[in-house]
Amino acid sequence: MMARQRTDSKVTEDFGGLRMTKQRQVVYDVLTDLGSTHPTASEVYVTAKERMPTISLATVYNCLETLTGAGAIKQVNIDREASRYCPNLQPHAHFFCTGCNKVFDIGLESDADATSVWSLPEGCRLEEMHVAMRGICGICDRCSQCCAESGQS
Amino acid sequence: MMARQRTDSKVTEDFGGLRMTKQRQVVYDVLTDLGSTHPTASEVYVTAKERMPTISLATVYNCLETLTGAGAIKQVNIDREASRYCPNLQPHAHFFCTGCNKVFDIGLESDADATSVWSLPEGCRLEEMHVAMRGICGICDRCSQCCAESGQS
DNA sequence: AGATATTTTTAGAATAGTTCTTGATCTAAA
DNA sequence: TTTAGATCAAGAACTATTCTAAAAATATCT
Known part of the structure; x- marks a missing residue:
């Protein structure tokens, strides 16, 4: 390769x-x-x-x-x-944490297919797929519980 | 509501x-x-x-x-x-056709969960998810086969 | 209702990320 | 070594969006 x-x-x-x-x-x-x-x-x-x-x-x-x-x-x-x-x-999604402003790669579950959950119309040729998520990452979530602050990077 | x-x-x-x-x-x-x-x-x-x-x-x-x-x-x-x-x-993805430049809503397969295929780290709180696809829609694909033209809108 | 405070709208200026332009430089081929 | 094409650098230009400030609309309080 x-x-x-x-x-x-x-x-x-x-x-x-x-x-x-x-x-x-x-x-x-x-x-x-x-x-x-x-x-x-x-x-x-x-x-x-x-x-x-x-x-x-x-x-x-x-x-x-x-x-x-x-x-x-x-x-x-x-x-x-x-x-x-x-x-x-590798095929992966991106998780954007609104707490620390960091982007994390999110992998697929083993032998899962990200496209299979979507009902694509017949004849569609899918060439690319981008999955973006927003939320609070585990670190920021834990931090906000114990110190009541937004976990800035 | x-x-x-x-x-x-x-x-x-x-x-x-x-x-x-x-x-x-x-x-x-x-x-x-x-x-x-x-x-x-x-x-x-x-x-x-x-x-x-x-x-x-x-x-x-x-x-x-x-x-x-x-x-x-x-x-x-x-x-x-x-x-x-x-x-x-409704929860849906977006399919952008590079042939006709149109955007199509793509629904979920019945009782499918778009997040379940992704291996989110423990403690992550997912709040939003955006799924964008690129490719050729069924109409443009069929058109390019019979008339050998890019199906401009 | 009338006075005052708050929200929304408008128009244009400002901003930020990105793309474009032009001439210089580099690389590959003949 | 000449020639052609690709790439680079610097700065101008572009575009979608946000900001600003003043005017207008709407809500709140006597």
């Missing part, structure tokens, strides 16, 4: 013949390094600029779009807030 | 003690009259202005926000495109 190429330190992945420029590699690495924080384009930009001071915000946007198009990363939208980006390619 | 009030022609609904001003009534009526087209704020504005020429776009935004907050209508977001609004209060 992923071909290796020569690089000094990092595994460079080949996503569908995408030319992996230095900028794209930095953006991709930042995204995987930020792990599950689901950063926005601006947040990616801040960290990318530390590693490559000449990179521009427009380039970060370009790279994120290109990587998304190539299927290397996913774009996550919660309402109309700034898009976030996510390196998790 | 919904108290009736005197009006000339239309049923005026009382959503959680919301003051139903003329503007809010017009916006709400436009939304139900546009049926399942899932109009944007601007599209609501165009039709609302025909019925009440003095109404402003800001008021349409205000009314849509107020009605959404009162639970009278739902806001629908597909990626970061302009928000659409929907008078269907």
Whole structure:
């Protein structure tokens, strides 16, 4: 699935013949390094600029779009807030906690199919599905019970 | 659940003690009259202005926000495109057809539970869930087979 | 009813995230 | 090494939405 190429330190992945420029590699690495924080384009930009001071915000946007198009990363939208980006390619939903403002990946129950609960009209070809949830995460919920404060991050 | 009030022609609904001003009534009526087209704020504005020429776009935004907050209508977001609004209060998903650019309501299979397929961490309080799908609707799919054209609306 | 307070509306300015434009730079191919 | 195409950088432009301030409408209180 992923071909290796020569690089000094990092595994460079080949996503569908995408030319992996230095900028794209930095953006991709930042995204995987930020792990599950689901950063926005601006947040990616801040960290990318530390590693490559000449990179521009427009380039970060370009790279994120290109990587998304190539299927290397996913774009996550919660309402109309700034898009976030996510390196998790497994099928999953996103839980947005209104207490701490964090986004969590939510996996499928084992051998569950997210589409099967929906009554799709005959002939529909489903190509993508985005599931966004809002609520209070377990940490914030527990915190609000014991200290009666909103668990700000 | 919904108290009736005197009006000339239309049923005026009382959503959680919301003051139903003329503007809010017009916006709400436009939304139900546009049926399942899932109009944007601007599209609501165009039709609302025909019925009440003095109404402003800001008021349409205000009314849509107020009605959404009162639970009278739902806001629908597909990626970061302009928000659409929907008078269907039943739990349902939205299918966005990339062929004809239309949005369809997708109901749940009978006695299915959309949340049960997701493995929510213990202690999470889920308050809202939005399911957005992209693909080709049955009409566009059939059309592309017989006439080899993208079924533009 | 009349006076006062509160809410809502209007119009336009402001904002934020994103996209576009243009010229420079890089890369791949011939 | 020349040429063509892709990518990058910087800043301008765009668009959906929110904010602001003043006017209008509505509710509340004597």
